[in-house]
Amino acid sequence: MDQYRIKSWEDIGKIDFSGLSMKNICQLHFVDLGLAFEFYNSYAKTRDFSVRKSRSRIVNEKVREKAYVCSCEGYRLEKWNHMKNRVREPKPETRCGCMSKLHVFFDAVTESWVVRDFCDEHNYELVVPKLARMLRSHKKMTEPDISQMNHMKEVGISIPNIFGSLASQCGGYENVNFSIKDMHNQVAKQRRQLPDDLTSAMAYLKTLAARDQNIFWCDGRCQLDYDLFGDVLAFDATYKKNRYRLSVVIFSGVNHHNQIVVFGAAIVSNERKSTYVWLLKQLLIAMKGKTPTSVITDGHPSMAIAIQEVFLNAHHRLCAWHLMRNATSNIHKPQITKMFTKLMLGDYELGVFEQKWEEMVGFFGVEDQEWM
Structure with missing residues (x-):
């Protein structure tokens, strides 16, 4: 009996499928269902067809019978052919009622899975042997x-080159049981099994939220840019304009090519003074204590107070966009935009600036307090 008992995958590897008869197959015993399927799948590969798992009989919540069939067994259900509102055409029919199968049941006496029925008759033309390896179950x-x-x-080799290397090890592409697309699918599957950056970050933020904390980060490039261009710091928050309803704070500046550089970023749960004080102190720690000469913000009161407390000697100014918005919203005259922009962005000495300011105020005939 032991010569017909399949105990492991190694036993399946020792079988000479070319000389295996129907009588031999009906005498086989398998220690578990997985080996029964692996045997039938290996047998199918030598006969140029594919298999799949089919019906089971369950007794007392335990599987007692199992059928493995040819992939062409049965027919497509009619409801799939007549779906309402179908956008695409149905896939080509692959099932043609093939009767080939391996049916096993659990024998309580031998405590193994025994072949009850085996059929090796097909009603369709099988694939050529060299293509059998590309059938679905193989x-x-x-x-x-x-x-x-x-x-x-991990060492930077591309998927096509990896595929070529594996083919060389197998003795040629015809001996590889998968395609480049299967390799890409495997890579995608592995990525889905890992927690993505967003999931990890949100999990971390939820932990911090339980302790009423926030998150700040910067990297080596941010620190280098800040060391070179951090004399003027732009400090802006996007007010919960994201799906998680959290304020995103960006610290940025301008490099010698007049390009925006990011010094750091943060996600905060509120915009209280204490939150901004904590945030600016974290920036100082990350930037080794270097403080900016000028800080530009949108004028948020909590920001202004935090800047005065943390950056004692820094000049706090409104950004150009907010200055322009305030000017145009309070002085309703078309010429204001061009003249105010020229004055605001011009490189004037103090005396010249005051003179031009008085000229502009006189031109529009308004008081100083009306500008802000």
């Missing part, structure tokens, strides 16, 4: 293949 990557692919990806 087309898969083994654990060693996946492991080798991952190691090669």
